[in-house]
Amino acid sequence: HTNVSEASVQRVLTLEGESYRPHYHSLPENLSFDEFKYASGRMAFEYIDAETGDILDILPAKDSRYVTQHFLSRYSLKQRSEVKTITIDMNASYMSFIPTLFPNAHIIIDRFHIIQLINRSMNKTRVTIMNQLNNSNGEDQKKYRRLKRYWKKLLKKEKNITYTTYTFYRLFGQRTEAAILSEILAYDPTLKATYDLYQSIIAA
Known part of the structure; x- marks a missing residue:
């Protein structure tokens, strides 16, 4: 539409990108590591100023050797010794290189x-017990169906559970939410x- 070639556009983008290249002069006291999927389903690594949320740099690979x-x-x-905290997910590979690269940094697992x-652990326990009740016994079958239907109740925060409001629940009848949980547990x-x-743990 504008008679500009693809090569010219790419050249301008490349030059502009150079002006945004990070300047590796210092690191903030509080870092955050994360990863995300990009082109061709590959995973990239980014490190962020945990206080401001600014992305400091993005690396095209997340393996520990490349990041290190x-x-x-x-x-x-x-510069690396001045970092005090690094917030990460539960990626075990981060745990392996952080102490070496950042000797004074405390590792924080984000909430x-x-x-x-x-949540997954609680649900896994529920499924295990639920499957044990899936047998020919009529009473066990009723418990099985209740655990299968009302799994979300078990994951609900305790402070949000109703103790006084009565509602009709299939497989239970007219009950409060707290009464259902008490029976299931x-x-x-x-x-x-x-x-x-x-x-x-949720409360903490």
């Missing part, structure tokens, strides 16, 4: 991934113990 080489070649030990993990001591731990 990047920080060693761009930042001095003095989102902790909640995600304990009485099915198995492991389920109850896991639920109590789950709620205490």
